[in-house]
Amino acid sequence: MTYRAYLSDLFALDDRTALVTGGSSGIGRAIAGALARAGARVVVAARGKDQLIDTVDELRSAGARAAWVAGDVATRAGVRAVAEEAAEVFGEPDILVNSAGINLRPPMDELGEDVWDTTMAVNLEAPFLLGQRFGPGMAERGFGRIVHVTSQQAHRAFVQSGAYGVSKGGLESLARSQAEAWSPYGVTVNTLVPGFVMTPLNERIAADPEKSAALAARTMIGRNGLAEDFEGAAVFLASRASAYVTGQSLFVDGGLSVH
Numbered sequence: 738m739t740y741r742a743y744l745s746d747l748f749a750l751d752d753r754t755a756l757v758t759g760g761s762s763g764i765g766r767a768i769a770g771a772l773a774r775a776g777a778r779v780v781v782a783a784r785g786k787d788q789l790i791d792t793v794d795e796l797r798s799a800g801a802r803a804a805w806v807a808g809d810v811a812t813r814a815g816v817r818a819v820a821e822e823a824a825e826v827f828g829e830p831d832i833l834v835n836s837a838g839i840n841l842r843p844p845m846d847e848l849g850e851d852v853w854d855t856t857m858a859v860n861l862e863a864p865f866l867l868g869q870r871f872g873p874g875m876a877e878r879g880f881g882r883i884v885h886v887t888s889q890q891a892h893r894a895f896v897q898s899g900a901y902g903v904s905k906g907g908l909e910s911l912a913r914s915q916a917e918a919w920s921p922y923g924v925t926v927n928t929l930v931p932g933f934v935m936t937p938l939n940e941r942i943a944a945d946p947e948k949s950a951a952l953a954a955r956t957m958i959g960r961n962g963l964a965e966d967f968e969g970a971a972v973f974l975a976s977r978a979s980a981y982v983t984g985q986s987l988f989v990d991g992g993l994s995v996h
C-alpha cells in the first residue's frame with residue numbers, strides 16, 4: 738500500500754454526505770471546505786443567502802460537490818425545515834457538524850429571558866433536534882459522525898459566559914449522551930472546543946489590538962485561532978480514523994485551556 742492509499746483509507750470522505758450548520762462563515766465554513774476537499778458531498782445551512790451562495794460557489798470552483806439550504810435554526814420548525822431540505826439534496830447525512838452559534842453577551846444582571854431562550858434554541862436545542870433527526874438513521878446504517886462546536890466557556894466562566902456558557906456546557910453533555918446512545922452502532926459524537934478565533938463572531942474584540950494581543954498571550958502558541966485551524970481536526974473526527982474516539986472534547990485552542 739502506498740502512503741497515499743494509506744492516508745486515503747484513514748481520512749478520505751468520498752461517498753460520505755455532510756451537513757454543516759453555520760457552514761457559511763467562520764469555523765463552520767472552514768470545516769465545510771475541509772470536508773468537501775476530503776471528498777464529502779457537503780450541504781451548508783445558515784440564514785443569510787449571499788454568504789451561502791458565496792461559500793458554495795467557492796467549494797464548487799474547487800471541484801467539490803456542495804449545496805446550500807437557507808433556514809433559521811432558532812425555532813423548532815426552522816430546524817425541521819433545514820433538516821428535511823438538506824436531506825433531500827444528497828440524501829441522509831453521514832456527518833453532522835453543528836457550528837451555527839450565537840454569542841450575545843449581556844452582563845448576568847441584565848440577562849433577560851429573550852436572550853436566554855434564543856441562545857438555548859440556536860446553540861443547544863438545534864443540535865439536539867438535528868441529532869434526533871439524523872442520529873438513529875446513522876446508527877441503523879452503521880456509520881455516523883456528529884461534531885458539535887462548543888467553547889472554552891463550556892468548561893470555565895470568562896468574558897460574560899452568561900447564557901452562552903450554559904448552552905455550550907449543555908452541548909458538551911449532549912455529545913456524551915448521544916455518544917452513549919449511538920456509539921455501539923458506529924456513530925461517534927465529539928466536540929471541537931475553540932479558543933479565541935478571528936471570525937465575524939468576534940469582530941468587536943478582533944478589532945481591538947490590545948484585547949486581541951492579550952488573548953493571544955494566553956495561548957501557548959502565541960497567536961489567536963484562525964478558522965482554518967479546525968480543518969484537520971474536523972476531517973479526523975469525520976473520518977474512519979476516529980472510529981474509537983467518542984464522547985470527547987478536542988480543544989483546538991493553541992493551548993489556551995492548559996496555560
Ligand SMILES: NC(=O)c1ccc[n+]([C@@H]2O[C@H](COP(=O)([O-])OP(=O)(O)OC[C@H]3O[C@@H](n4cnc5c(N)ncnc54)[C@H](OP(=O)(O)O)[C@@H]3O)[C@@H](O)[C@H]2O)c1
Pocket residue numbers: 758759760761762763764765782783784785786788808809810811835836837838839840859886887888889930931932933934935936937938939
Ligand atoms: N470564534 C470564536 O472565537 C469561537 C469561540 C468559541 C466557540 N465558537 C463557536 O464556533 C461556532 C462558529 O462560530 P464562528 O466564530 O465561526 O461564528 P460566525 O462566523 O459568526 O458563524 C456563525 C454561523 O452560524 C450561522 N447562524 C447563526 N445563527 C443562526 C441561526 N439562527 N440559524 C442558522 N444559522 C445561524 C451564521 O450564518 P447566518 O448569520 O447567515 O445565519 C454563520 O454561518 C459557534 O457555535 C460559536 O459559538 C467560536
